Amino acid sequence: MRAGLITSVLAHLVLILWGLFGLPDTKPFDSTMVEALPVDIVPISELTSLQKGKKTADPKKPPAPEQTKKAAEQPTPAPTPAPPKPTPAAPAPSAPPPPAEQPKPPEPTPEPPKTPEPPKAETPAPAPDPAPAPEPTPEPPKQAEAPPPPAPKPRSKPPAPKPTQTAKTDTNTPSQLKSTAQSKFDADQIKALLDKQKSAGGAQSDQAAGFGADEARNPTQMMTQSELDALRAQVQRCWNLPVGWTNPAEVTVTIRFKLNQDGTVNGIPSIEQYPASQYGTVAAEGAVRAVLQCGPYQLPLEKYDQWSEVQMRFSPQG
């Protein structure tokens, strides 16, 4: 019996070791690694209109009022900060702006809830700031300092106006504060920041452009923002959200599809990701239907490499 047991144990060990090291790892399925063109579909206007329509028909009113309130809040803070802007501009072309900013950072740190407000105050700032800038022409570096802090804020804010994004604005504010703090220390850093902000400015119109920039491709072959917008708008026309959802996360869907050169959809779009909510499957099917219905898409043929495969995220939120 012992001989049999020893043989058996040895054989199993050999088998296990072979399974661990000798057995070839399961190869990932040979999916053509064409990088998909990421497109976010984020119809803010449609969302609001949808919610208004639902008020009359649907008993779930709470979501709509919240969003409308927030939309209302955003404009209100803007006017209040507007008066202070002239004050910094008028007294000091060079020195005053830094002191005005210095008090600001300390304030938000002790009181986190107030952080969202200061950025809003600064958002309108860019408009008035440029006006003072030309006046104190003799001191270019310092003027440069003054404009940069506002510059990042407006750009990061465009996302903020989206419905329930108060949390995101909070996260943004510290980074902005940091950037302002850096600007006080070093002029070179400011220049670097300025450059970065300018390049990011291209993404300002939509977040999707930021995704597009990730792809290391020939810049001349990159899809332009307007082309992406055209594709987005075309799909968006046919996109209907399932009725009754409350949380944008439960209808956010990612699908992926291939396009032929004539702009028609090749095959059936595949659902990459859909939430495990009761609306998830409906939303996913709705997105697939939208892509199929709204074809063929008019896209520049010379950039077919870019849009041969498209990954599209459908989200009412952003």
Place this chain on the structure above:
Amino acid sequence: MNPADVGQAALDAPVASLSLITLFLQAHIIVKIVMLGLGFASIWSWAIIIDKTLLYARIRRQIDRFEKVFWSGQSLEELYRSLSSRPASAMAALFVAAMREWKRSFESGARSPIGLQMRIDRVLDVTIQRESERLENRLLFLATVGAAGPFIGLFGTVWGIMTAFQGIAASKNTSLAVVAPGIAEALMATALGLIAAIPAVIAYNKLSSSAGKITSRLEGFADEFSAILSRQIDERS
């Protein structure tokens, strides 16, 4: 598994996240227990398979050899003298047991030939029973593993898929990449159950038929030998 292997596995793990060892390590504790149990069942059943295969081959060889000697015309008394000290094979044990009973009865001057015949038959029966018990010893374990192995593996799979679905519910995401590892890990339990059960079933059928053949050979020899002794009893009385 020696330490070097463990280190190697740890190095491999991040690269291939779906290798067997990571699948095992990620599994739920109950699934792990099921897998380990099936592993031990497989080891033990293979030990039995190897042991029995060798034993049956040896016994068949010994029976062949003994039959050759037995039918070679050699005197039974002589054969008994050479074998009585150590009955090498199952059939030799039969022969020795019957001869001992025969000799003991004659030496004590037994009167009734019918009683002697009955005693010899009974001794032969008992010896056959003992030998066949030795042959079929532990074969039932193979039958058990063969029958229950898939079910045990299936239990591990069901449990693993249960936890996988709980994970899906928790992550609120149904993309295949989230679902697949849990299911792959769960299915490994069934794979192990089948790996343990399939050889056990095949070997059980093979070995039990071999044991049956050997036992019937022993029975045939016992009948024949009993007939020979009966003839001797009639001649002597």
